[in-house]
Amino acid sequence: MTFRRLASAAATFFMLTATGISSAEDVKTIKSHGLSLAGPLKYTADFKHLDYVNPDAPKGGDVRLSALGGFDNLNPYISRGNSASGLGLTFETLMTQPADSPSAEYGLVASTVEVAEDLSFAIFNLRPEARFHDGSKITADDLVFSLEMVKTKGRPLFRYYYANVDQAIVLGPHRIKFTFTGPPNRELPQIVGQLLPILSKKHFESRSFDETTLTPILGSGPYLIKEFEANRFITYERVTDYWGKDLPINKGRYNFDTIRYDYYRDSSVLLEAFKAGEYDYRAENSAKNWATGYDFPALKKGLVIKENIPSTSPAGQQGYVFNLRKEKFKDPALREALTYAFDFEWLNKNIFYNQYKRTNSFFYNSVMAAKGSPKGKELEILMEYKGQVPERVFGPAYEPPVTDGSGRDRKPLRTAKAILKEAGWKVVDGKLINPKTGKPLEIEFLLYDPNSLRITGPFIKNLEKLGITASSRVVDTAQYTERLRNYDFDIVTSVFAQSISPGNEQREFWGSAAGKRSGSRNLMGIDNPVVDDLIERLIAAPDYESLKPIVRALDRVLTWNFYIIPQFTSAYDRIAYWNKFGKTDVVPSEGTDITAWWVDPEKEKQLKEGLKELKSQ
Numbered sequence: 001m002t003f004r005r006l007a008s009a010a011a012t013f014f015m016l017t018a019t020g021i022s023s024a025e026d027v028k029t030i031k032s033h034g035l036s037l038a039g040p041l042k043y044t045a046d047f048k049h050l051d052y053v054n055p056d057a058p059k060g061g062d063v064r065l066s067a068l069g070g071f072d073n074l075n076p077y078i079s080r081g082n083s084a085s086g087l088g089l090t091f092e093t094l095m096t097q098p099a100d101s102p103s104a105e106y107g108l109v110a111s112t113v114e115v116a117e118d119l120s121f122a123i124f125n126l127r128p129e130a131r132f133h134d135g136s137k138i139t140a141d142d143l144v145f146s147l148e149m150v151k152t153k154g155r156p157l158f159r160y161y162y163a164n165v166d167q168a169i170v171l172g173p174h175r176i177k178f179t180f181t182g183p184p185n186r187e188l189p190q191i192v193g194q195l196l197p198i199l200s201k202k203h204f205e206s207r208s209f210d211e212t213t214l215t216p217i218l219g220s221g222p223y224l225i226k227e228f229e230a231n232r233f234i235t236y237e238r239v240t241d242y243w244g245k246d247l248p249i250n251k252g253r254y255n256f257d258t259i260r261y262d263y264y265r266d267s268s269v270l271l272e273a274f275k276a277g278e279y280d281y282r283a284e285n286s287a288k289n290w291a292t293g294y295d296f297p298a299l300k301k302g303l304v305i306k307e308n309i310p311s312t313s314p315a316g317q318q319g320y321v322f323n324l325r326k327e328k329f330k331d332p333a334l335r336e337a338l339t340y341a342f343d344f345e346w347l348n349k350n351i352f353y354n355q356y357k358r359t360n361s362f363f364y365n366s367v368m369a370a371k372g373s374p375k376g377k378e379l380e381i382l383m384e385y386k387g388q389v390p391e392r393v394f395g396p397a398y399e400p401p402v403t404d405g406s407g408r409d410r411k412p413l414r415t416a417k418a419i420l421k422e423a424g425w426k427v428v429d430g431k432l433i434n435p436k437t438g439k440p441l442e443i444e445f446l447l448y449d450p451n452s453l454r455i456t457g458p459f460i461k462n463l464e465k466l467g468i469t470a471s472s473r474v475v476d477t478a479q480y481t482e483r484l485r486n487y488d489f490d491i492v493t494s495v496f497a498q499s500i501s502p503g504n505e506q507r508e509f510w511g512s513a514a515g516k517r518s519g520s521r522n523l524m525g526i527d528n529p530v531v532d533d534l535i536e537r538l539i540a541a542p543d544y545e546s547l548k549p550i551v552r553a554l555d556r557v558l559t560w561n562f563y564i565i566p567q568f569t570s571a572y573d574r575i576a577y578w579n580k581f582g583k584t585d586v587v588p589s590e591g592t593d594i595t596a597w598w599v600d601p602e603k604e605k606q607l608k609e610g611l612k613e614l615k616s617q
Contacts, residue, residue: 069477082435
């Protein structure tokens with residue numbers, strides 16, 4: 001779980017809890033302390049602190065975390081190099097999303113926001129006390145500079161998000177107006193508020209923004225970089241005179257004196273390092289590790305705590321992604337057939353200890369997921385694309401193949417063979433032959449985690465039964481990142497996280513323009529005019545109820561085109577930590593927010609005594 005939520009997957013519409021209505025350039029605006037994408041704000045303008053924090057939490061102590069791979073860059077907003085973990089701790093945004101408000105954000109550097117009723121602009125009123133770590137004040141000029149940098153030199157993701165943010169206009173030292181282009185988009189005020197990093201214009205007068213750097217960038221967040229060694233570790237130190245420490249949104253948070261990330265090259269050693277006490281907190285992503293890997297003395301003695309945290313947020317979709325830029329994957333019949341070779345039921349029983357559920361939607365665990373057969377407005381929308389989409393979108397929602405879990409169920413592979421035969425694929429001398437090229441089909445799974453071989457191994461055996469030559473290649477994280485950036489792969493595993501209210505990010509996930517440039521999230525290379533049109537329709541949805549049928553229609557088009565092989569998700573988050581922390585009993589809806597934890601001096605003392613006792617035994 002990351003410390004700072006730099007971005008929400010977020011959305012297409014907002015509601016304001018109005019504190020006043022004014023007029024700017026004859027356009028009425030609604031003024032508020034926060035924005036919400038789906039429903040009213042949880043916290044009123046006079047709230048004292050978030051519900052899941054302890055406002056009197058003690059400050060102090062150190063926490064050690066882990067990271068995989070390495071880093072050679074301290075600027076997280078450019079696409080070059082590998083940026084260090086935790087850098088979001090050093091930067092601020094105009095607004096921020098708490099972990100118990102999945103569709104909302106509240107003022108941080110901005111005290112209030114004024115949004116035009118016609119959604120043509122938003123005005124943010126900055127807090128006069130907000131300042132950078134060198135003591136200089138954050139001004140509207142810094143926001144103008146920040147927008148220019150991320151739009152012209154930042155990561156492609158940011159450039160795409162801000163495509164419809166036309167201008168940043170200074171209205172005063174602490175008042176800035178952002179104007180928007182294109183159709184009315186209720187997400188844009190939130191995108192500006194939550195995603196735009198605030199950079200110091202003065203800091204970059206003698207520095208290049210778009211070059212990798214190992215010189216810390218001047219920030220304004222609750223932490224600053226204390227020390228680091230590239231590719232080995234980075235330590236952040238709490239800013240004791242942090243300007244925003246007493247804001248209601250921050251009260252009871254950012255309690256640790258230092259936060260250190262240690263880097264490990266191999267994921268297989270991460271668990272052993274945790275058990276040895278080399279770092280304090282671990283989010284477990286391996287079902288096998290969770291089921292069998294935590295049987296060690298410190299856990300039995302209560303020195304380590306292991307918890308399942310129920311997950312109520314949208315799960316999105318995780319799956320094997322086909323690279324459609326390669327000719328061999330352009331046939332949807334082939335892509336469908338390959339889904340029958342993935343035996344989830346056997347994996348869940350024998351590898352995952354029955355900890356997972358199969359996903360069947362790109363908006364899984366959300367009201368946005370397509371279910372049953374389309375009707376009403378959803379059907380009307382789909383009918384507009386009749387003849388341009390698979391006929392099956394008009395029937396029941398997609399469900400992935402199911403086996404009997406024995407590992408010997410032949411029905412799915414027989415179905416796969418029938419699909420391939422009907423599409424013209426043939427098996428010659430034991431090899432599946434592409435009917436267009438006449439060449440045998442070969443597939444490589446690109447991985448960065450050796451533990452994933454346990455999943456691809458059984459899958460590859462089933463593919464071989466179809467006459468497909470398949471293999472797995474494990475590379476280090478730097479090479480993996482670079483190959484994804486350049487779409488140099490056949491199949492990879494990817495996760496497409498979703499929010500309660502999908503919006504602009506859908507362009508980055510599935511939009512044809514995104515798929516044509518390097519470094520986008522459209523790893524599949526989807527180039528589908530219907531998908532593009534549905535994305536623009538959902539972005540322009542006037543309200544939450546109008547959004548639902550559009551997203552569900554998009555879900556059907558995506559699933560019935562077989563762009564990925566759906567994998568699985570867990571119904572809960574798995575965390576383990578050394579028992580030195582304090583936290584409240586309130587679990588936010590978005591899961592663990594460790595920024596609200598603190599080091600409990602008495603627990604830390606007992607932990608040290610317990611470790612001494614263990615070593616003496």
